[in-house]
Amino acid sequence: MKFTLNTLGLTVASSLLSTVAFANEKASDHTISGNIGVVSEYILRGNTAVPENDNAAVQGGLDYSHSSGFYIGYWGSTLGYSLTDFDYAEEAYTGSKAFENDFYLGYNGSITEDFGYTIGGTYYYYYQSDADVNTTETLIGVNYKDFAFTTQTLLGDVEWGNKGDTYLLATYSYALPQDFTLNTALGAYYYRDKGEYEGITLDTQKKFAFRHFTVGLSHPLGDTGASVSMDYIVGGKLRDDTTLKNKVIFGIKYDF
Known part of the structure; x- marks a missing residue:
């Protein structure tokens, strides 16, 4: 049976992949930031076989962080199907009523000026869902300068994953001339x-x-606070040995 949801999580984000950023410097004890954007497709963790939304998806989040390293936040996205209407002929959920809600918290610490770590977790809640899809996932990661490595592990059985499923992600960003930034993720x-x-x-x-x-x-749009991005995804394999296709994703995001 093909299920539409597969391995949900912070790509915050997303996208939000996914890359994870670790804040080692704080301008004040309390920092609040947010973002809102649109992507041409919501491709979670490289899963091009069953996109979370194969049309344009609206996404956004709000974050609070403290100078001690504690952080808490929310991220959400429109989805391209309904989790209340299952089409048994197609063996997939249909419609477009569902909305993904990610609630996360954790702690960012530093060992040296260049070397840091993060420990946290995310609770995934899907609005208008009759399916068993809501669950929690842990996050453990380390970062050195512009390189980061994280692991995210499911804490319960759901229709899109087994307890213990672990997503491993390595990311690297590099500043290019003319304010471009190269972003990579494996x-x-x-x-x-x-x-x-x-x-x-x-x-x-x-x-x-x-x-x-x-x-x-990615490239900023002047001093507006907005940026545009283009990502090329080279697909790998799903748990059922499905080969994922390559795909290009476009996005625009405003940070505030």
């Missing part, structure tokens, strides 16, 4: 082959698989 998955939905909505044939390689460019 993702892989450890898939657990036991769970409540194994053999029902899940068909695990690979325990470990390369998931995606993403390379892209």
